[in-house]
Amino acid sequence: MTTNKLKALELFAGIGGFRLGMVNANIQTVWANDINELCCKVYESNFGKDSIVLGDINEIPILDIPNHDILTAGFPCQPFSPAGKKLGVRDIVRGTLFERIIEILDQKQPKYFFLENVKRLLTMENGSHFRLILNALSELDYFIEWRIISPLSFGIPQNRDRVFIFGTKLNSTDITPNTLEKLSVFLTKEDNILLPNIEVPLVKYMFPIMTTKRKNDNWGIAYKNQMFTQNLSLLPEIKPRKKLQDILQDESIVDIQFDFTIDTLERIKQSKPVNRYCNGVEILYNQDGGARLGYTIFGTNGIASTLTASTSRHYERYQVGDKFRRLTNIEYARLMGFPDDWCQVAKIYDQYALFGNAIVPACVEWVCKRIGQRNFELSKSGWQQLSLAI
Missing domain, CATH: 3.40.50.150 (Vaccinia Virus protein VP39)
Incomplete structure (x- = not known):
């Protein structure tokens, strides 16, 4: 057919x-x-x-x-x-x-x-x-x-x-x-x-x-x-596998609003290195006594954790080079397989939930x-x- x-x-x-x-x-x-x-x-x-x-x-x-x-x-x-x-x-x-x-x-x-x-x-x-x-x-x-x-x-x-x-x-x-x-x-x-x-x-x-x-x-x-x-x-792999680092934006154009470096450095003082992978996701640090994902710092050498519509998840911290930041709205688009500008008519903050609820085309x-x-x-x-x- x-x-x-x-x-x-x-x-x-x-x-x-x-x-x-x-x-x-x-x-x-x-x-x-x-x-x-x-x-x-x-x-x-x-x-x-x-x-x-x-x-x-x-x-x-x-x-x-x-x-x-x-x-x-x-x-x-x-x-x-x-x-x-x-x-x-x-x-x-x-x-x-x-x-x-x-x-x-x-x-x-x-x-x-x-x-x-x-x-x-x-x-x-x-x-x-x-x-x-x-x-x-x-x-x-x-x-x-x-x-x-x-x-x-x-x-x-x-x-x-x-x-x-x-x-x-x-x-x-x-x-x-x-x-x-x-x-x-x-x-x-x-x-x-x-x-x-x-x-x-x-x-x-x-x-x-x-x-x-x-x-x-x-x-x-x-x-x-x-x-x-x-x-x-x-x-089977329909297309070659990628890592999170392969779809990230160039750091020179990532806006400062996505940066959590200062705050995260303080959290690291209270955290312990983990350096392991869970379901393909690289986990670098986890705060002592903190089970919530908000206390976890991820790496980019694996894959991204599941994108969701929950606003609390938008602030997951990733170490990208010497910075600690959340993923950008454009990186969310790429992690769902959409064009970068797909949700451009929506506010940046709202785009996270929109992509988190979407289906991978x-x-x-x-x-x-x-x-x-x-x-x-x-x-x-x-x-x-x-x-x-x-």
Whole structure:
């Protein structure tokens, strides 16, 4: 399939991370929405006037939403009803923003959906939260696949694992290994030998979504209330890996407002050298008795810690040469894979939260370019090797 014929919908659009990734994959976004006025201002500054609808998605009639081929959303994570199994799946998610996604999918029937959320979604409430989401989506006759993806695979030096969920409309009584070959957007050639026996229909290895006690691994599939999940290796490097120091601005042009040198030197007197790496992040000092990240001083020889929307995190101190400073708004843009000037219509301080809430466009682009392609083939010899290992 050529993706340039696909038309996309972007819900909870933020500053347009999904759209930028889809633009790079030749997918046209026909409608977007967000409730945040500043997000919409940034969105319009990059995609044009009236490119996004400002407002509460629950108050926008679905009839006003145009037909589309792919629904995208970095949806907010909200708790579901504690009534659990006493209610139907649609009742359990009622009153959440996720329910609105279900309603739009149900009425508009797009061929695909593409969702993003924090990695913790897989383990919330011992995994039951994610399984409720899978079950609700699978009842709409979508073949669902998910995988944890890191921007590290795309040359972006940030510790930011996210779970991406992709659905393809499928009307079938069963799924076979051939189905997986045709529909998977997340599997690569390196993953071929990590699945069940190639000679057996996949349904044999699947189990009921709502009654299983298994944990949700970093990759999996679901269809018609059944699921299969397994841990895979990290994605191969799509682009060469970088360190934080590789994307920093030239120190000669970094404004003094980002500098914390004097204050940090005082903190170091009360701190102990650490000089270690945690999840790829270089940690130089940590103040005695201070567990909060605000007391930690980072280096630039590793990757950046996860960017967040929390204002307290904007003042993390990094040692850059002989200075101690926070990262600039432009460096935040680079750590998310956006152009330097993407949020220039917003105040510098506000840009941190905007980027911290965003989606990495490079991850979106990679997935969207794989839609409709046969991205991998199952190797019989590989299956036999796995069978012997089992």
